[in-house]
Amino acid sequence: MAAISVQGLSKRFGEVLAVDQLDFEIDQGTVAGFLGPNGAGKTTTLRMLLGLVTPTAGTATIAGRPYRDLPDPARRVGAVLEASGFHPGRSARDHLRVLATAAGIDPGRADVVLELTGLAGAARRRAGGFSLGMRQRLGLAAALLGDPEVLILDEPANGLDPEGVHWLRGLVRGLADEGRTVVVSSHLLAEVAQTVDQVVIIDRGRLVAQSTLAALTAGADRTVRVRTPQPEALRDLLVARGAQVTVDGPGQLVVAGATTEQVGQAAAAGGVVLHEMRFERSNLEDVFLEVTGRKGDRS
Amino acid sequence: MTRLVRAELLKLRTTRTARALLALAAVGTAALVAAVLLLAGQPGQPALGPDALRQLVLVPAQPLTLAALVLGVLGMAGELRHGTATSTFLVTPRRGRVVAAKLAAAGLTGLAMALVSSAAVLAVGLPWLRAKGVAVAIADPGVAARVAGLAAAVALFAVLGTGLAALLRNQAAALVVGLLWWSQGFERALTGILHQPGLERWLPMGAASALTRPGDAHLPMWAGALVLAAYGLVLALLGGRLVARRDLT
Numbered sequence: 001m002a003a004i005s006v007q008g009l010s011k012r013f014g015e016v017l018a019v020d021q022l023d024f025e026i027d028q029g030t031v032a033g034f035l036g037p038n039g040a041g042k043t044t045t046l047r048m049l050l051g052l053v054t055p056t057a058g059t060a061t062i063a064g065r066p067y068r069d070l071p072d073p074a075r076r077v078g079a080v081l082e083a084s085g086f087h088p089g090r091s092a093r094d095h096l097r098v099l100a101t102a103a104g105i106d107p108g109r110a111d112v113v114l115e116l117t118g119l120a121g122a123a124r125r126r127a128g129g130f131s132l133g134m135r136q137r138l139g140l141a142a143a144l145l146g147d148p149e150v151l152i153l154d155e156p157a158n159g160l161d162p163e164g165v166h167w168l169r170g171l172v173r174g175l176a177d178e179g180r181t182v183v184v185s186s187h188l189l190a191e192v193a194q195t196v197d198q199v200v201i202i203d204r205g206r207l208v209a210q211s212t213l214a215a216l217t218a219g220a221d222r223t224v225r226v227r228t229p230q231p232e233a234l235r236d237l238l239v240a241r242g243a244q245v246t247v248d249g250p251g252q253l254v255v256a257g258a259t260t261e262q263v264g265q266a267a268a269a270g271g272v273v274l275h276e277m278r279f280e281r282s283n284l285e286d287v288f289l290e291v292t293g294r295k296g297d298r299s
Numbered sequence: 300m301t302r303l304v305r306a307e308l309l310k311l312r313t314t315r316t317a318r319a320l321l322a323l324a325a326v327g328t329a330a331l332v333a334a335v336l337l338l339a340g341q342p343g344q345p346a347l348g349p350d351a352l353r354q355l356v357l358v359p360a361q362p363l364t365l366a367a368l369v370l371g372v373l374g375m376a377g378e379l380r381h382g383t384a385t386s387t388f389l390v391t392p393r394r395g396r397v398v399a400a401k402l403a404a405a406g407l408t409g410l411a412m413a414l415v416s417s418a419a420v421l422a423v424g425l426p427w428l429r430a431k432g433v434a435v436a437i438a439d440p441g442v443a444a445r446v447a448g449l450a451a452a453v454a455l456f457a458v459l460g461t462g463l464a465a466l467l468r469n470q471a472a473a474l475v476v477g478l479l480w481w482s483q484g485f486e487r488a489l490t491g492i493l494h495q496p497g498l499e500r501w502l503p504m505g506a507a508s509a510l511t512r513p514g515d516a517h518l519p520m521w522a523g524a525l526v527l528a529a530y531g532l533v534l535a536l537l538g539g540r541l542v543a544r545r546d547l548t
Contacts, residue, residue: 013548043548044548047546047547047548050389051388051392052385052388052389052546052547052548053546053547053548054544054546067392068392068393070392073389073390073392074389074390077389079389081385085381085382085383085385086381086382086383087310087314087377087381087383088381089314089315089316090310090313090314091313094309094313095383097309097313098306098309098310098313099306099386099387099390101302101305101306101309102302102303102306102387102390102391103302103390103391104302142386
């Protein structure tokens with residue numbers, strides 16, 4: 001059963017059609033990357049899913065119901081959104097105790113999730129003095145309060161240092177291993193590629209691709225990178241066999257349309273010396289730019 | 300609903316604003332009452348009589364109603380200003396219930412402020428009056444009525460502030476409008492333009508005066524409380540509808 005289902009979802013803000021007839025489903029127990037360039041409509045979609053923004057048309061449901069109709073939503077869905085803030089004068093622990101009280105959750109959970117997100121040491125500090133990374137952690141702590149089976153994280157890596165990103169990846173993987181459904185939005189495919197099973201890619205408010213990560217990258221071009229002291233000779237040999245060759249620095253060739261075996265055979269036949277040869281999957285970002293039709297207009 | 304009210308009260312307890320306002324209600328009232336008692340009997344000041352306690356109870360009424368109004372505005376508009384509205388509405392997607400809980404929490408805090416203030420009046424006023432040989436009865440129903448009226452007025456101003464902030468959304472705007480209204484500028488201008496001086500007692504500040512300055516010029520206390528509560532209810536309903544409908548982006 002789909003944990004999350006979006007059907008014909010649209011949102012118009014005045015003249016701007018932020019989300020346009022979006023359809024996708026995310027299966028229970030999967031980690032899904034919700035991807036798209038900045039301004040693609042990711043945040044608006046997630047906010048509609050969470051009942052914070054009213055759709056112009058269509059439906060967005062979690063476990064078969066609109067968020068606003070979920071009984072005890074905090075126990076079912078945890079969300080970290082970019083604009084969610086904290087009262088600067090309230091401590092991290094008090095912030096969580098307030099949310100727990102409203103949700104009917106034991107306020108003692110506040111200390112558990114503070115520990116889980118590495119904030120136990122700052123629990124009694126006023127949130128106004130928190131760094132961006134600490135705010136992200138506090139947002140995650142709030143999302144985990146109700147021990148929910150669905151987690152929705154909007155650009156959770158923003159503001160985290162490399163160590164924080166690594167920690168986040170481990171946390172998401174751990175949550176997924178417990179059988180939870182996790183949706184992670186990002187404008188960078190590479191950021192989530194190590195974590196997600198499934199991807200939903202949108203651009204300009206429309207669905208561009210919905211598939212497994214493996215299927216997405218399988219269709220991408222593969223190339224062979226070769227280092228040789230005789231680049232011209234090897235290039236001629238390979239071009240004669242129908243491969244596309246580009247020179248990438250002194251003594252470096254990037255070969256498309258040939259396998260490593262074919263490149264090795266061509267080199268042996270022509271008596272060309274090879275120093276290095278390796279198979280390269282094309283850059284994930286290139287795949288991403290290709291599906292969103294933005295390859296070439298990187299600004 | 301109880302847990303939402305408890306959450307809203309916890310919000311108020313865990314920041315400095317409400318604690319400071321409560322402390323101010325106690326200390327400020329004590330200082331005001333002491334000042335009135337010190338000046339009593341001086342040229343131009345009324346002498347202390349058997350009804351002194353009735354007057355003293357209402358001495359801090361103006362600052363208290365203002366403080367309660369500000370408290371209500373901050374409690375509601377602060378959620379949007381600090382971005383806590385997102386997590387609040389994620390936990391309670393039925394936003395009308397959040398607004399209702401905020402109205403209740405603000406009203407209860409206003410009530411507490413008024414009661415703390417009245418306690419300070421008694422704590423300072425009673426021994427002082429006794430020492431000066433002024434006979435006052437604590438069991439005076441006039442005193443009890445004024446304590447109740449003050450409590451109603453202060454609680455309702457907290458409710459009005461909450462409703463106003465829900466309606467205007469912006470904290471600064473709600474504070475400015477609330478302050479202008481509270482200073483009676485709006486009401487005087489309105490009654491002046493309409494040439495209807497009799498209208499004033501039906502307007503919010505006029506109705507509040509029935510509670511904070513009871514006398515012949517105003518409505519009876521109970522009617523003043525009802526009129527003020529009606530304004531609070533209308534503001535809260537309009538504001539609550541807006542809060543429930545608006546997109547939180």
